[in-house]
Amino acid sequence: xxxxxxxxxxxxxxxxxxxxxxxxxxxxxxxxxxxxxxxxxxxxxxxxxxxxxxxxxxxxxxxxxxxxxxxxxxxxxxxxxxxxxxxxxxxxxxxxxxxxxxxxxxxxxxxxxxx
Amino acid sequence: xxxxxxxxxxxxxxxxxxxxxxxxxxxxxxxxxxxxxxxxxxxxxxxxxxxxxxxxxxxxxxxxxxxxxxxxxxxxxxxxxxxxxxxxxxxxxxxxxxxxxxxxxxxxxxxxxxx
Numbered sequence: 001x002x003x004x005x006x007x008x009x010x011x012x013x014x015x016x017x018x019x020x021x022x023x024x025x026x027x028x029x030x031x032x033x034x035x036x037x038x039x040x041x042x043x044x045x046x047x048x049x050x051x052x053x054x055x056x057x058x059x060x061x062x063x064x065x066x067x068x069x070x071x072x073x074x075x076x077x078x079x080x081x082x083x084x085x086x087x088x089x090x091x092x093x094x095x096x097x098x099x100x101x102x103x104x105x106x107x108x109x110x111x112x113x114x115x
Numbered sequence: 116x117x118x119x120x121x122x123x124x125x126x127x128x129x130x131x132x133x134x135x136x137x138x139x140x141x142x143x144x145x146x147x148x149x150x151x152x153x154x155x156x157x158x159x160x161x162x163x164x165x166x167x168x169x170x171x172x173x174x175x176x177x178x179x180x181x182x183x184x185x186x187x188x189x190x191x192x193x194x195x196x197x198x199x200x201x202x203x204x205x206x207x208x209x210x211x212x213x214x215x216x217x218x219x220x221x222x223x224x225x226x227x228x229x230x
Contacts, residue, residue: 034218034219036218036219036221041223041224041226042223042224043121043205043207043221043222043223043224044158044205044207044219044221045221046218046219046220049218088156090158101146101163101165101171102160102163102173102174103148103160103219105157105158107156107157108156108157108158110156
């Protein structure tokens with residue numbers, strides 16, 4: 001079955017430190033992977049995606065993610081965290097069994113960046 | 116900012132009332148979606164549409180209904196609201212016909228409270 005897992009409910013980092021939000025996936029065929037961010041009382045915003053090509057994907061607000069096929073992971077990273085990065089982060093995969101019409105989301109990871 | 120709009124942003128109503136949550140997008144996307152987001156953060160797909168006159172039920176059973184008479188408009192209706200319908204409802208859209216690898220564009224959400 002197509003699925004994504006975010007093993008951490010919450011991640012705490014100090015401002016200026018690197019951050020990592022973890023995601024692992026289980027898909028049939030080539031994975032189409034995404035990261036989204038949600039600020040309080042807002043909808044989700046797209047950060048970055050991996051479809052094919054370079055394993056290191058760069059996205060909005062200085063975020064990047066590394067696709068690792070052998071470990072079936074797609075961890076979100078940022079070299080230096082900002083307090084304003086505090087939000088809810090979702091990893092997602094397009095479900096190609098349905099022709100890509102559905103997106104399956106992980107349970108979300110809440111990131112707290114402390115000043 | 117994505118060109119997808121939801122109204123109302125917040126709605127408090129009594130049990131038994133009929134409500135319609137509006138969703139419109141100006142990007143010419145063919146695919147549109149409704150997600151229900153629990154207080155515990157998880158997103159559940161409740162309806163989606165491939166295009167005009169197409170609607171499908173998602174992975175989470177919902178008593179709501181949707182319609183897609185125009186490309187840009189994808190309203191969700193509850194005929195008789197109950198407290199169990201209290202939730203955040205997120206509308207999204209993606210792609211014109213052809214590609215199924217793109218990201219979702221989300222509205223700001225409609226937070227429904229049924230008393």
